[in-house]
Amino acid sequence: MKRKSFKGYAYLAPVLVIMLVFTAYPLVKAIFMSFCENYSIINGSHKGINLENYKDLFEDKLFIRALGNTTLYVAFVVPLSVVISLVIANLLNSNIKFQGLFQTLYFLPYVTSVIAIGVVWRWIMNSNYGLLNYILGFFGIGPIGWLSDPKYSMTSLIIFAVWKSLAFNIMIFLAALQGISPDLYAAARVDATPRLRVFFKITVPAMMPIIAYAFIMGIISAFKVYNEVFSLFNSKAGPVNNEAITIVYYIYDQFYNNYKYGIAAAGSVVLFLLIMLFTMIQRLPGRIKAKKEAAQK
Amino acid sequence: MKTKKLMALTMAAVMGASLLTACGGGDAGTTTAAAGGDESGIQPVTITFWHGMNNKQEQSLTELTNKFNAENEYGITVELVNQGSYSDLQTKLMANAAADTLPDMAQAYNNYFTDYVDKVVALDDFVKNDYPDWDDILESYRTENSEYGKITGVPFNKSTYLFFYNKTMFDELGLTAPKTWDDLKHIGEVIKEKKDLAAIGYDSMCDMLEAALRQHGEQYVDETGALFNTAGGLETVQFIMDLYNNGYARLVGEDNYFSDSLSNGMIGGYVGSSTGVSYISTDIPGKEFELGVAPVVGDVKNAAYNAGTNLVMFSKDANKQKAVWEYMKFITSKESTLKWAMDTGYLPIRTSAYESDEWKNFMAQDITAQAAYEQSPYGFVSKASFTGSNEIRSVVSTTLNELITEKADAQTALDTLVAAINDVLE
Numbered sequence: 001m002k003r004k005s006f007k008g009y010a011y012l013a014p015v016l017v018i019m020l021v022f023t024a025y026p027l028v029k030a031i032f033m034s035f036c037e038n039y040s041i042i043n044g045s046h047k048g049i050n051l052e053n054y055k056d057l058f059e060d061k062l063f064i065r066a067l068g069n070t071t072l073y074v075a076f077v078v079p080l081s082v083v084i085s086l087v088i089a090n091l092l093n094s095n096i097k098f099q100g101l102f103q104t105l106y107f108l109p110y111v112t113s114v115i116a117i118g119v120v121w122r123w124i125m126n127s128n129y130g131l132l133n134y135i136l137g138f139f140g141i142g143p144i145g146w147l148s149d150p151k152y153s154m155t156s157l158i159i160f161a162v163w164k165s166l167a168f169n170i171m172i173f174l175a176a177l178q179g180i181s182p183d184l185y186a187a188a189r190v191d192a193t194p195r196l197r198v199f200f201k202i203t204v205p206a207m208m209p210i211i212a213y214a215f216i217m218g219i220i221s222a223f224k225v226y227n228e229v230f231s232l233f234n235s236k237a238g239p240v241n242n243e244a245i246t247i248v249y250y251i252y253d254q255f256y257n258n259y260k261y262g263i264a265a266a267g268s269v270v271l272f273l274l275i276m277l278f279t280m281i282q283r284l285p286g287r288i289k290a291k292k293e294a295a296q297k
Numbered sequence: 298m299k300t301k302k303l304m305a306l307t308m309a310a311v312m313g314a315s316l317l318t319a320c321g322g323g324d325a326g327t328t329t330a331a332a333g334g335d336e337s338g339i340q341p342v343t344i345t346f347w348h349g350m351n352n353k354q355e356q357s358l359t360e361l362t363n364k365f366n367a368e369n370e371y372g373i374t375v376e377l378v379n380q381g382s383y384s385d386l387q388t389k390l391m392a393n394a395a396a397d398t399l400p401d402m403a404q405a406y407n408n409y410f411t412d413y414v415d416k417v418v419a420l421d422d423f424v425k426n427d428y429p430d431w432d433d434i435l436e437s438y439r440t441e442n443s444e445y446g447k448i449t450g451v452p453f454n455k456s457t458y459l460f461f462y463n464k465t466m467f468d469e470l471g472l473t474a475p476k477t478w479d480d481l482k483h484i485g486e487v488i489k490e491k492k493d494l495a496a497i498g499y500d501s502m503c504d505m506l507e508a509a510l511r512q513h514g515e516q517y518v519d520e521t522g523a524l525f526n527t528a529g530g531l532e533t534v535q536f537i538m539d540l541y542n543n544g545y546a547r548l549v550g551e552d553n554y555f556s557d558s559l560s561n562g563m564i565g566g567y568v569g570s571s572t573g574v575s576y577i578s579t580d581i582p583g584k585e586f587e588l589g590v591a592p593v594v595g596d597v598k599n600a601a602y603n604a605g606t607n608l609v610m611f612s613k614d615a616n617k618q619k620a621v622w623e624y625m626k627f628i629t630s631k632e633s634t635l636k637w638a639m640d641t642g643y644l645p646i647r648t649s650a651y652e653s654d655e656w657k658n659f660m661a662q663d664i665t666a667q668a669a670y671e672q673s674p675y676g677f678v679s680k681a682s683f684t685g686s687n688e689i690r691s692v693v694s695t696t697l698n699e700l701i702t703e704k705a706d707a708q709t710a711l712d713t714l715v716a717a718i719n720d721v722l723e
Contacts, residue, residue, distance in 0.1 A: 148550035241695040258688040
């Protein structure tokens, strides 16, 4: 028995070492740094261990804006993306022509670099020569300064991010759809059930675990949004004064451009706590259900 | 089963080895020049040079470096490593300073290494003992490289901010390139009225503010904070806000640089880097125009913003330091700086290069080089050798953007700018 477990650990060791060096150590170090006033990454010196960084962080209007923007981003991007991809996945799963072609097309955003996509979207959303304003012009709308008017910064970012995140969700939803037993649909057809009813009574319940998974993964990655901002606004966080700044962008900016390592660390600890909190809340229903089932047994 | 075991073992061995080498990188050495200026007995060596040059700039740098590698008598090989853009270079240098794995040399602005200036090799002894004509290098560049109280680098790719304008439009409206603040206001009025366009834009807002302050005889910022909370400072900010509030000037918005706007006939002119001229197209069908280039305006004084990086040395090894210095001497020589400037649109760094026949012939056909030469006597470099200088650049730009968007009055604008700058340095 003991020999066996030793062998197990030996196999795990390489991964454990990597995890310790690249995940656990930075985590502990970041938490430590966040309590060091005027921490220097170069020689590790600091002025003292206190809560100064956290005080500065919450007194910084930019961080408060980053918190607000990130919350707004999560609240819109995740649900919109899940609902839209659910619909698209269903359409793709039905008997349409060129099904394979469409599946590939919808998956393309996932395998393309965000930076490259950002270049294209900057052109689509350009206020003077952009495609979006050109189309809106037919309906007598605009021109709207999607990327130049601070009022629209968050809207543009959310539109871009929803489109970008569709691909992954569509893929996992398609996989889940193909896993639903055809018998259920056959039974529904015998009863001449309306299609909408089939969707809500069979498809959605059968996909509930995967939808929950998409929500959790979506929320975690949405809290960490950075690439989308960076690429859409061409390495800035908004057209005028950081209108679309997010928490990770703020952390990056403080660390690499302003050389305020301690404040950056404090920001990342706050982000870590936020994500942990949301993940715990989301896992709550599952846990309660599991407990109930255990009690029934 | 056996193969699996073997694989696991090999993997573990490889990973262990790579961890070891990663830790062995930082040897304890000195960051002062070991034997500055003594070029005798350089052993053949390869040095790494991190840069952020692309396209034809990278091509020219490669040509120069190949020439050095082929011709130097010591067997020194310089290996160029492209790190992407300036900001990529800046972040990579910082991360490597923390890990103590800096390259032997790199391109850098002074504000890259405010936090690790002690890792930059002081070049004073090298310059004193082994650089015959240091005084030939333009004074503003020598000053810039001595800001930290030691010589931290040699000037390399230097540019200056110039006024690029639509000469066809100016001719049509009977305008000439502005020389003073009043000229600029007049041009703004005319173009606004006749064409309903802005006459001017600035690619870099913080540099615009500093240049305007200096033109008005004021000072900008140092390590103690903002220095323009004065009557003259208010007048300067008033002038700037008037330009924008009257629609004579506009912000760059989503384009990042004004070259596209100028190419498309959507602005009268703009102030941007002399190296940006290659991004201006004068032959878009239906929008063809003749490009004009002029020195930037002056007020009570002339002041033109100079930009561009220097070459700094990080190597701790005495032999490598000497090798890097050989390369630095080569790249800053009259011949190299001339070739570099003619290839890339950057400016020569030496007086003798400026005065050479080659450069004069080149200028005769190059209006950008001409304008740059005209304003070279009053070029300045922004002070960057203090903590917070990099943050101030971004804070001033974003704050100005916001004030202009809100159409703030001059007093509010001044107070907000001063507070924002002082807040960084607190």
